[in-house]
Amino acid sequence: MMYEFLIDDSNQNSRLDVFLANEVELSRSEIQKLIDDKKVLVNEKFQKKNYKLNLNDKIKLEYEKPDKTIKPQKYDLDVVYEDDYLAIINKDKNVIVHPTETIYSDTLVNYLMYNFENLSDVDGDYRRGIVHRLDKDTTGLIIIAKDNDTHSKLKEIIKNHEITKTYLCIVHGKIDEFGTIEEYMTRNPKDRKKMMISDEGKLSISNYERLDYNDDYSLVKVQIKTGRTHQIRVHMNYIHHPILGDKLYGLKKEKILFDSQVLHAYNLQFVHPQTNENINVIGNLKQDFITAIKKTKLDYTKIPSKL
Known part of the structure; x- marks a missing residue:
């Protein structure tokens, strides 16, 4: 669908992206992407997102709702x-x-x-x-x-906190045999996709146990007492053992390349809210995690079959 707009004196001097975001049901970032993708014309020419509109400018926006x-x-x-x-x-x-x-x-x-x-x-x-x-x-x-x-x-x-959540991950380096990470976390104001340790945030608690290790990597079991966004990923990075493959919090250069964090929610334990039955479930590892264990030369058999 093609949308067309003629700029009058009420909109002149507005930024191109701001004007369009106010006119159609799209966010400003979505509008900016359309501009970058050459889906917007001003007087039959491509302009940048910060272009200042002039009186009688003719805008065309190609967009399928x-x-x-x-x-x-x-x-x-x-x-x-x-x-x-x-x-x-x-x-x-x-x-x-x-x-x-x-x-x-x-x-x-x-x-x-x-x-x-x-x-x-x-x-x-x-x-x-x-x-x-x-x-x-x-x-x-x-x-x-x-x-x-x-x-x-x-x-x-x-x-x-009446549910026990246990994760498995592979981290860089030889981590301590046992440990507790208890820190306050909040969203990173400089990058809204990331979380960070900060006294202004909410309490986050993770208990971990090393299952196997070598000179380069450790296989770790983590129980979280709280469920903050990216909690384990932030905690492991905070103690200088970032998760293998983590694109947000991990190492920029890795010897073994993975396209995502090697992190798996392995076990859930809780009392069923309707039947009062004790639920204790294990989720088998996905193939990517198994491949990571093999490539890092860690011992798969150290992972407990029951919790």
């Missing part, structure tokens, strides 16, 4: 536990948990809608069934609620 409806998509989910109230999925790498304002497909929610008849919707269609999150490239266990009552009770369990 996306369908923001969240639709079911076929996907073979690794379901490790399921009952009438909830399910636990062993999530793959490169899967975003829920849609955003710019991403409407190929998320876990799309796949859940295809695979499950009932999902909670207390947090809206974009987060159907989603009780907690995992980063896009973190693999492993994530709990799905099938109804709103179960969803609310699971949220309360997580809020009250």
Whole structure:
């Protein structure tokens, strides 16, 4: 679809990207990308995003409005536990948990809608069934609620720290045999995609145990007492043992190259909010993690089969 605008005296001297962001249902960053992609013309010429508009400028914007409806998509989910109230999925790498304002497909929610008849919707269609999150490239266990009552009770369990979450990761260097990291975390004001250690943030606690090591790498089990965004990734970097393959917090140059962090949500333990059953589930390692163990020459058998 082609949008056309004629600049009058009320909009002259405005920036090109600011003007368009106010005229169409797109964020400023989305508008800037369209400008960079040569989808915007001013008087039949390409201009930069900071171009100052003049009276009678003619703007053309080529843009197909996306369908923001969240639709079911076929996907073979690794379901490790399921009952009438909830399910636990062993999530793959490169899967975003829920849609955003710019991403409407190929998320876990799309796949859940295809695979499950009932999902909670207390947090809206974009987060159907989603009780907690995992980063896009973190693999492993994530709990799905099938109804709103179960969803609310699971949220309360997580809020009250009545769930045990255990992760596995491979980090650089020989880490201490045992340790606790207890620091305050907040979002990095210089880079909103990142978190950082700061006294102004919220308390974050991780307990770790080294399972195996060599001169270059350590295989680590981490139990988190809190669930801050990027918590384990930030904590490991903070103690100078960044996670292998971590593009945000890891080493800029690595001997062994991986395209994402080697981090896996391995075990969940909690009391079922509806049946009072003790739930203790392990999510088998994905192939990328197994490959990382082999390449770093760590011992796979040191990983506990039961927790």
